[in-house]
Amino acid sequence: MEIDLLGTKSEFLVDSQGRLKTKVELSSADGRLSLWLDEGTMVKDKDEKPLQVVHVSIDSSPPFPPDDAYLVGAVYDFRPEGANFDPQIKLALSYDPDELPEGVIERNLYIAGYKDTGWEKPLYKNVDTESHRVTTQIDRFARVAILAPKEPPPLDKPSGPADKVEVVYFHRTQRCYSCIYVEAGTRYTVENYFKDELASGRVTFQVINVQDKENAAIVKKYGAFTSSLFINTIKDGTDHIKEATDIYFLIGNDRAFVEALRSKIEKSLKGG
Structure with missing residues (x-):
């Protein structure tokens, strides 16, 4: 398998089943992009055949960022389209802190992938504010970039107990372990x-497929575009929607996940 990383080419052995025979650690010549693949990773194309060539370039016609985020740096085009990996591979992108939009907090940066349906935010991220690098894990190729969330306008906090609390979990049609875990853990906690x-x-609990056109209205209301959990504290007919992003760091830790989510819902019921 040949990997062309922004013009830097390397070759690695893949067997007839698509299994990588050696560990891969590569960085582009400018140091802005790095890839890691473990030995034994299954690397296949869209037809489930062993991957022969990987080509990464800077997208000359990048898509617009989502309405709630800024685009930071270049958009990288990973080819071939449909290439997939099991287990996930690690990807890191570097950024220039001097180029960040005013008011952006470095630790809130994340890597997103762009496909036909729009931008998708991976579940895992790590931001190294000293080396100015964002790391994530991906299981298939797409166009990728660093995005910086825009700070939403501050909402007035509800005063007094909530009239109602809506717990809403959004997912995509194709489910992964983390996605299923969050839904199951949330359902267990609520019930x-x-x-x-x-x-x-x-208290209500809903599970919504963001890719189902019938759900367009509620998806737009919550601003969801991938796997995400929201808690909406409703007081005097006014929505106070918050995304529970931190619970994703507790995936796999059943007790901590349930306790953290339980605390959030209890706080919302009290109007906090």
Whole structure:
């Protein structure tokens, strides 16, 4: 398999099943882009045949960023389209802190992939603010870039107990382990710790497919575009929507996940 990383070419052995026979650690000549693949990783094209060539270039016609984010640096085009990896491979992109839009907090940067359906935010990220590098994991190729979330306008906090709390989990049609885990953990938390509130309708739990056109209105309301969990505290008919991003760091830790989410819902019920 030949990997062309912005003009830097290297070759690695892949067997007839598509299994990588050696570990891969590569960086582009300018140091802005790095890839890591573990030995034994299955590397296949869209037809599930062993991957022969990987080509990464800077996209000369990059897509517009989502409405709620800034584009930071270049958009990188990973080819061939449809190439997939099991387990996921690690990708890191570097950025220039002097080029960040005013008000952007470095630790909030993330890598997103762009496909026909729009931008997708991977579940895992790590931001190294000293080396100015963002790392994520991907299981298939797309156009990728660093995005910086725009700070939403501050919302007035509800005063007094909430009238209703909506717990809404969004997912894409193609599910992964983390996606299924978050849904199951959220369902367990709501159904076991908020039985009375569920029965009275003061707490509701919904699972929404963001790619189902019938869900367009609620997807737009919450600003969801990939796997994401939101808690909406409703007081006097006003929505106070917050995304529970931090619970993704607790995936696999059942007790911590449930306790953290339970605390968030209890706080919302109190109007916090």
